[in-house]
Amino acid sequence: MVASTTSAASAVVAVQPAMVVSTTSAASAVVAADAPSMAATETSVLVATGAPSMATAAGAGGDEALPAPVVHGNTDADKLPMRATKAAESAAPSAATTVTPVERMRPDVVNATAFVLSEADPTFPISANPSTASPAVALKRQKPDASAARATPTTTEELPVRAAATPNAVKNDPRQIRLDSYQAAKRFLRSYNDSRPLYVFFTCAQDPETGAPYLGACTGVDAVIENAFARAPPSAQLLTVAVQSEAEYQSMYRFDDDLRLLEVPSMLQYTPLPNGHGKTTNCLYQDALKNDELLDYVFHNNTAPGLVPKAIQVMAQYAPLKKYLRAFDDDYPLYLLFVSGHLPSNDRAWCPYCRFRETVFEYAYHKYAAPNSVLIKVEVSASYDAWKDPANEFKKPFEVHSVPALRIPHRDLFEKLVYHNFYGSIDDIAVLKQMFERDASFVTTAPSATRRI
Numbered sequence: 001m002v003a004s005t006t007s008a009a010s011a012v013v014a015v016q017p018a019m020v021v022s023t024t025s026a027a028s029a030v031v032a033a034d035a036p037s038m039a040a041t042e043t044s045v046l047v048a049t050g051a052p053s054m055a056t057a058a059g060a061g062g063d064e065a066l067p068a069p070v071v072h073g074n075t076d077a078d079k080l081p082m083r084a085t086k087a088a089e090s091a092a093p094s095a096a097t098t099v100t101p102v103e104r105m106r107p108d109v110v111n112a113t114a115f116v117l118s119e120a121d122p123t124f125p126i127s128a129n130p131s132t133a134s135p136a137v138a139l140k141r142q143k144p145d146a147s148a149a150r151a152t153p154t155t156t157e158e159l160p161v162r163a164a165a166t167p168n169a170v171k172n173d174p175r176q177i178r179l180d181s182y183q184a185a186k187r188f189l190r191s192y193n194d195s196r197p198l199y200v201f202f203t204c205a206q207d208p209e210t211g212a213p214y215l216g217a218c219t220g221v222d223a224v225i226e227n228a229f230a231r232a233p234p235s236a237q238l239l240t241v242a243v244q245s246e247a248e249y250q251s252m253y254r255f256d257d258d259l260r261l262l263e264v265p266s267m268l269q270y271t272p273l274p275n276g277h278g279k280t281t282n283c284l285y286q287d288a289l290k291n292d293e294l295l296d297y298v299f300h301n302n303t304a305p306g307l308v309p310k311a312i313q314v315m316a317q318y319a320p321l322k323k324y325l326r327a328f329d330d331d332y333p334l335y336l337l338f339v340s341g342h343l344p345s346n347d348r349a350w351c352p353y354c355r356f357r358e359t360v361f362e363y364a365y366h367k368y369a370a371p372n373s374v375l376i377k378v379e380v381s382a383s384y385d386a387w388k389d390p391a392n393e394f395k396k397p398f399e400v401h402s403v404p405a406l407r408i409p410h411r412d413l414f415e416k417l418v419y420h421n422f423y424g425s426i427d428d429i430a431v432l433k434q435m436f437e438r439d440a441s442f443v444t445t446a447p448s449a450t451r452r453i
Helices: 035-039 054-058 086-090 135-139 182-191 221-230 246-251 286-290 292-299 318-326 352-368 429-440
Strands: 045-048 113-116 176-179 198-204 237-243 266-272 278-285 311-315 334-339 374-379 405-411 417-421
Touching: 176 182, 182 237, 198 221, 221 237, 221 286, 221 292, 278 286, 278 292, 278 352, 286 292, 292 352, 311 318, 318 374, 334 352, 352 374, 352 429
Parallel strands: 176 237, 198 237, 311 374, 334 374
Antiparallel strands: 045 113, 198 266, 266 278, 334 405, 405 417
């Protein structure tokens, strides 16, 4: 929930921080270099085109290196490529110089990541079997592969399929692709130009020793998604992205301007926009990803067997909402869901909790609410800064100081309009079911299609 600063009891959630800095040891410093710069030197450089950690790039165990510090935003990311300094390109590493200095990077900059290390560095995991591979051999730069220079594929069918490592994985499904790094995922999303619906599922990478995901929350989710996607329409496409570590999530996925994940695992529908950004809808996370009926609702374009669509209106101004409520006679179920507005660059809700819970609420509303119900989604402000304004016109009349928030209007014995608070979470389907079915038992009037806002 995103809270306004006007409420002393509400915690302020900064949804767009300027920068997140990962603390790294000297042996974990990262410098990014373009491929041409790498080819011009014979220093001991290990190139990892998509690996998010040093241990992964080396193909060995050991402590993972945290990603480099990042700066939020991606408006002009393509104009800010990261290059290694000339000194780093021309001077061979020595025992005195363990790593080159870290340069700040933006999360949407897609480039090869180069780790410049000393052969004497004892902390770098050189090989899974140190007795058979020397540091000099493990760190020697490999000649560029000509096949890697081909154009980035633009659809899932042009990429090699790697099925998810779950018992119910769908193998050789041309509708699916699995990628194992933030950089690879961003390259794919930036170049995706297919009109078919694309769903992106973010899960946890597996521990190479135990075979289990690094977060318990990811356990079993891959199999549920695989089975649900097998029931999806033939036009649906699924991109699975394995997040390699908590550090990668914190510095990359959490503050990406388009993805802006709230947690892992998560899933969203991605639609490319003409301005280079991506619009994200149908966002789910946590236990919602284990609900088969909810997944069917999302994969089938917000429809499902036995689900009857109900009326949903969107309002962003107080005056028309006030006019509508004055005419409300409490003769049908009415729900006011207060949520954030959307950013102009990518149509993303600036409130992350609204974004990842609205879909669950709408599903429960369509499934359990009375046929003549009306849901009004009230967008409280176009930006978080505007929401912090104490004079926001929605705060005082409805006693709303944080979003998302649900209010249920009713008329009391004196015909005065009152607003009942909903104190549960708007993504708790069990509680929502009880509320909607209770209200449905008092239905007295004609379907809501005859009413207009």
